[in-house]
Amino acid sequence: MRVARALGDVTMIGDVSVYSERGFGAFVPGAPCIREATGKGRLDGLTFAVKDLIDVAGMHTGGGNPDWLACQTAAAASAPVVDAALTAGARLVGKTVTDELAFSLEGENAHYGTPVNPACPERLPGGSSSGSAVAVAAGLVDFALGTDTGGSVRVPASFTGVFGFRPTHGRVPTQGVVEFAPSYDTVGWFARAAGVLGRVGETLLDGSPDVPVRRLVLVRDAFGIANADGAALLEAEARRWGAAEETTVFDGAHADWLECYRALQGAEIWQHLGPWITARRPAFGPSIAPRFAEAATIAPPDVKRFSEFRRGVTERLDHLTRDGTALVIPTTPGRALAKGASAAEIGSFYATALPLNAIAGHAGLPQVTLPAARIEGCPLGLSIVGPHGADRALLKLSQTLEHSFMGDQFRGDVRRG
Numbered sequence: 001m002r003v004a005r006a007l008g009d010v011t012m013i014g015d016v017s018v019y020s021e022r023g024f025g026a027f028v029p030g031a032p033c034i035r036e037a038t039g040k041g042r043l044d045g046l047t048f049a050v051k052d053l054i055d056v057a058g059m060h061t062g063g064g065n066p067d068w069l070a071c072q073t074a075a076a077a078s079a080p081v082v083d084a085a086l087t088a089g090a091r092l093v094g095k096t097v098t099d100e101l102a103f104s105l106e107g108e109n110a111h112y113g114t115p116v117n118p119a120c121p122e123r124l125p126g127g128s129s130s131g132s133a134v135a136v137a138a139g140l141v142d143f144a145l146g147t148d149t150g151g152s153v154r155v156p157a158s159f160t161g162v163f164g165f166r167p168t169h170g171r172v173p174t175q176g177v178v179e180f181a182p183s184y185d186t187v188g189w190f191a192r193a194a195g196v197l198g199r200v201g202e203t204l205l206d207g208s209p210d211v212p213v214r215r216l217v218l219v220r221d222a223f224g225i226a227n228a229d230g231a232a233l234l235e236a237e238a239r240r241w242g243a244a245e246e247t248t249v250f251d252g253a254h255a256d257w258l259e260c261y262r263a264l265q266g267a268e269i270w271q272h273l274g275p276w277i278t279a280r281r282p283a284f285g286p287s288i289a290p291r292f293a294e295a296a297t298i299a300p301p302d303v304k305r306f307s308e309f310r311r312g313v314t315e316r317l318d319h320l321t322r323d324g325t326a327l328v329i330p331t332t333p334g335r336a337l338a339k340g341a342s343a344a345e346i347g348s349f350y351a352t353a354l355p356l357n358a359i360a361g362h363a364g365l366p367q368v369t370l371p372a373a374r375i376e377g378c379p380l381g382l383s384i385v386g387p388h389g390a391d392r393a394l395l396k397l398s399q400t401l402e403h404s405f406m407g408d409q410f411r412g413d414v415r416r417g
Helices: 066-070 080-087 130-137 154-160 194-204 220-224 228-240 254-280 289-295 300-320 343-363 391-405
Strands: 010-013 016-019 047-051 091-096 143-148 163-166 186-191 215-219 245-247 325-330 367-375 378-385
Touching: 047 130, 080 091, 080 143, 080 194, 091 130, 130 143, 130 154, 130 186, 143 194, 154 163, 154 186, 154 343, 154 367, 154 378, 163 194, 163 391, 186 194, 194 391, 215 220, 215 228, 220 228, 220 325, 228 325, 228 367, 228 378, 254 289, 254 300, 254 343, 300 343, 325 343, 367 391, 378 391
Parallel strands: 047 091, 047 143, 215 245, 215 325
Antiparallel strands: 010 016, 143 186, 163 186, 163 367, 325 378, 367 378
């Protein structure tokens, strides 16, 4: 496979011809969003893209929905994460497609199309930071910014075969970013190489003291709920990384982790977006509209019950990750969903993907996903969830581990960043 190196490139991926001035469908329609670097620093010479939930001065933040776009004025200022990247020497070359207002992990958009997954074009790229992941995986940019609430960086990173990072909640500013579910919302990022991922982290992370990672522990029941064929490959890689010990987190109750996420996220979504939806009555895609409708039905007793549940699992995860322990889990249940997947297949995916991603999400822990294996040519991500504040330690560890699996058998067909 040849990776596209410029916007508008004509590229053959298998027997699929991809041509678009927006490059793999990764970039939003309209005039390109280009901003030159404003300084010099760690990101000198790198190019990047920004998910269309993140403000860029002078641009309308479209949120993946035409009705939302129509209600917006041009941003008076860029989000701090954008300014930080520009100040550090990076050049912004575009805004990327997002699933509508971030409410999906699939990577489809009924209004603007589905970005093409360069690793497996017959499958979905994952969402909601789909365009950002695709822009990186296709070699159109060196790194890209996305947002991650329930897995929206981690899932597309796994599906497209790139590195992805979700920081400790609160360590990267979210000002200038469309609010979705603020107690879960983070800004995350993608890169094709762990070194670039780390350089972005050094640029965006706050100055809080970093916590070390001293040992890796495999989460047995996280592997147990993933698809068996992919889980076996990932477990073998985790053992090579040194994850000799095991623990559990769900203890047979992963469905409660899922319902906790659905209830608390849904309540926050409706609190922040419900008034606009009620007043505007926007046209959402057929898979998105029912999700907002469900969010409107979350009752206060459910919020109270699951807030208590979340406090309990946070305490448990803080205990498990004490003394520098990090948890190794599959990033997703398996490889990318097929285009045209049935409702049952999508439902099964969410029933497992959300609990896996809630391990970091409920407790606000940092997580890095690495493209550790392939199954029938499709990437599989393996993740490390660290203690609160172990962001830089995880980014450094990913650079060390990169050399253990980035051989020709995995990455020989993709240009290194």
